[in-house]
Amino acid sequence: MITLPSYLFISFVLFICGLVVMIARKNIVAIMLGIELILNAAALNFAAYTKFINQNLDGHIISLFIIVIAAAEAAVGLAIVIRFYQIKESIHIDDATQLQS
Amino acid sequence: MFDQILFILSAVITMGGALAVVFSNNLMHACVYLLASLFGVAGLYATLNADFLAATQLVVYAGGVVILMLFAIMLTGGVQSTVNKFGIVKVPGMGNAKTYSAAGLAAVVISFVLFKILKNAAAMPAKGQMAYESTVEKLGGLLVSDHVLAFELSSILLLGALVGAAVIARPRHIKDDV
Amino acid sequence: MNNTIVSYFLQFEEFQTVVTKLSEITGANATSLVAFVIFAVAAVVVLGALATVGGLGTYAERKISADLQMRQGPNRVGPYGILQFLADGVKMIMKEDIVPRHADKLTFNIAPLLCMLGVMATFAVLPFSSGFTMTDLDVGVFYLIGVSSLVGVGIFLGGYSSNSKWSMLGGMRGASQIISYEVPVTLSILAIVLLAGGMSFGTIVSAQGAWPHQWFVLHNPFTFIAFIVLFIGVLAETNRAPFDLPEAESELVSGYHTEFTGMRFGFFALAEYMEVFVVCGVVAALFLGGYNVPFGLGEGTFLMEKLHIPAIHAKGVGQLLQVGSFVSKTLALYYVVIWIRWTLPRLRVDHLMTLCWKYLTPIALFNLVGCALWMFFFHGQSIWQLLGHLGGGHGGGH
Incomplete structure (x- = not known):
């Protein structure tokens, strides 16, 4: 039967996977993949609580804003990655040691 | 019935995709698995009768974010040096056993914390389900x-x-x- | 509950008796079983029909181009060469299936499938008629934009994985073109959503009428501009000429599908032709009145009241007429797409981006504002209604 804990478990798995990706990878784009997973886990939780506990649509609104923020984050983050690659010719996270080039 | 089939399919795609993102050794493949995982999440939204959220997920992620990521991977995918500016050998971009064990440790700690939180949250009495509308x-x-x-x-x-x-x-x- | 093809059948008493009989036989509630069977049959019908349309599209393309260039075109296989697409399909299946040695196997294999998946998933909301829509989602147009952007991922992966510079450039151009032109396309669709007051195809189509002056394309000047912008945008999204830069055969050998052979190439080609049909259908539904049929023939009221035909037959005839109306509008647009392809020269890649970001996107944005203002000041009346009021005010009505 589909209940709240099953959704919580899925979002738990997504969150842990995102966390592992963020820590284990050293490539900046790969780290951004992990961030997307974590944001999705959070958004999924909001939608699940809306259905089973809260039952007004505020959770959906917050999920929408999470998706909007994820899109903005991806755009700016990838722009930074490409700029970083132009300057340093690397996208290794350990090469990002300066705030100003 | 259809609900449960859709839920199980989406859950398998979501979690399988997420795990494949973790263990894939090729960044391009990881990005494709991420796309699969995000599609699974859209399916889960559909089972949560959040139809607008599901469509937004498809539009934003499949159409925007994943293609942007693929572009970034392609534009930055050239040959890169394996040593940093001090001449010390860098950890490979997709991680090695050391980083994975550190990440695994962090994952275990965080999952204990999350279990502690989710135990109470999952015990919250469900107020029944919303009707499909x-x-x-x-x-x-x-x-x-x-x-x-x-x-x-x-x-x-x-x-x-x-x-x-x-x-x-x-x-x-x-x-x-x- | 959304309006689906099942809910069309469920309105008839004859159908209800079938369901109850089946329930008695199986001893359980057979409603969902019957719904599943209906969905499966409808899916097979739609897939088969549209795959045939996609195949015939290649034939139509060659025949029309031959007509425009005063040639004969294919004329050997079958009457007027109409079976040429079957011969081509058989040839593609029998060809050797080559994977380049340094290709990325996984992405090379799934790229054509992603293209097919993105196109086929759009069939679920395509409004063939008021009854024969697989499901009339409340987020119909939005869903369609979302799943059709999978084609961009497929094209990009196809280009990337072949490990060839022609493919790489083609895939890059294709993906950047698709995500760029999605902006003006979505903005023009939003203008129509604003007028119709809903994102489902049922709402949008039923907000229009059967006659051209009731269509959204002639509703007000802004929608006419939106129609032009949307049509240019979908030409670019489906990589059709004059925007076929991803497969520009004179500069990139054949673009993103250079390295694909056999049925994988067939999937790319079929996906392209089916996508052209789908986007022409979407334009027809959004702007050209969709499946509307005049005189209430579509709902069957005319036949039922004047000719006393039973409801199930009258409505069936109405559905057929609606499908005919929708398909004929779509095929007319399809002809225009092919006509444009063989008439206009190809754009240069920087001109393409200039056209999108410097012309179409601002035009679409101001168009959206213009539509909103029109809705606010004239309460959603079309320009013909306003002219009618004007004429009525002077001439004292009709």
Whole structure:
């Protein structure tokens, strides 16, 4: 039967996977993949609580804003990655040691 | 019945995709698995009768974010040096056993914390389920009444992100002394 | 509950008796079983029909181009060469299936499938008629934009994985073109959503009428501009000429599908032709009145009241007429797409981006504002209604 804990478990798995990706990878784009997973886990939780506990649509609104923020984050983050690659010719996270080039 | 089939399929795709993102050794493949995982999440939204959220997930992620990521991977995928500026050998970009064990340790710690939290949360009495109905009109109403400030702020955020990304990625003269 | 093809059948008493009989036989509630069977049959019918349309599209393309260039075109296989697409399909299946040695196997294999998946998933909301829509989602147009952007991922992966510079350039151009032109396309669709007051195809189509002056394309000047912008945008999204830069055969050998052979190439080609049909259908539904049929023939009221035909037959005839109306509008647009392809020269890649970001996107944005203002000041009346009021005010009505 589909209940709240099953959704919580899925979002738990997504969150842990995102966390592992963020820590284990050293490539900046790969780290951004992990961030997307974590944001999705959070958004999924909001939608699940809306259905089973809260039952007004505020959770959906917050999920929408999470998706909007994820899109903005991806755009700016990838722009930074490409700029970083132009300057340093690397996208290794350990090469990002300066705030100003 | 259909609900459960859709739920199980989406859950398998979501979790399988997420695990494949973790253990894939090829960044391009990881990005494709991420696409699968995000599609699974869209399916889960559909089972949570959040139809507008599911469609938004498809539009934003499949059409926007994943293609942007693929572009970034392609544009930055050249041959890269394996030593840093001090001549020390770097950890490979996709991680090695050391980083994975550190990440695994962190994952274990965080999952204990999350279990502690989720144990109470999952025990919350479910108030029954919402009936299947369209959420589009209600969401539209809420966005321009209760949440209008957040709505306008997010539009400013998106405009700022658009201009910022364009300014940051604009080609400039690369200084020689870096 | 959304309006689906099942809910069309469930309105008839004859159908209800079948369901109850089946329930008695199986001893359980057979409603969902019957719904599943209906969905499966409808899916097979739609897939088969549209795959045939996609195949015939290649034939139509060659025949029309031959007509425009005063040639004969294919004329050997079958009457007027109409079976040429079957011969081509058989040839493609029998060809050797080559994977380049340094290709990325996984992405090379799934790229054509992603293209097919993105196109086929759009069939679920395509409004063939008021009854024969697989499901009339409340987020119909939005869903369609979302799943059709999978084609961009497929094209990009196809280009990337072949490990060839022609493919790489083609895939890059294709993906950047698709995500760029999605902006003006979505903005023009939003203008129509604003007028119709809903994102489902049922709402949008029923907000229009059967006659051209009731269509959204002639509703007000802004929608006419939106129609032009949307049509240019979908030409670019489906990589059709004059925007076929991803497969520009004179500069990139054949673009993103250079390295694909056999049925994988067939999937790319079929996906392209089916996508052209789908986007022409979407334009027809959004702007050209969709499946509307005049005189109430579509709902069957005319036949039922004047000719006393039973409801199930009258409505069936009405559905057929609606499908005919929708398909004929779509095929007319399909002809225009092919006509444009063989008439206009190809754009240069920087001109393409200039056209999108410097012309179409601002036009679409101001168009959206213009539509909103029109809705606000004239309460959603079309320009013909306003002219009618004007004429009525002077001439004292009709």
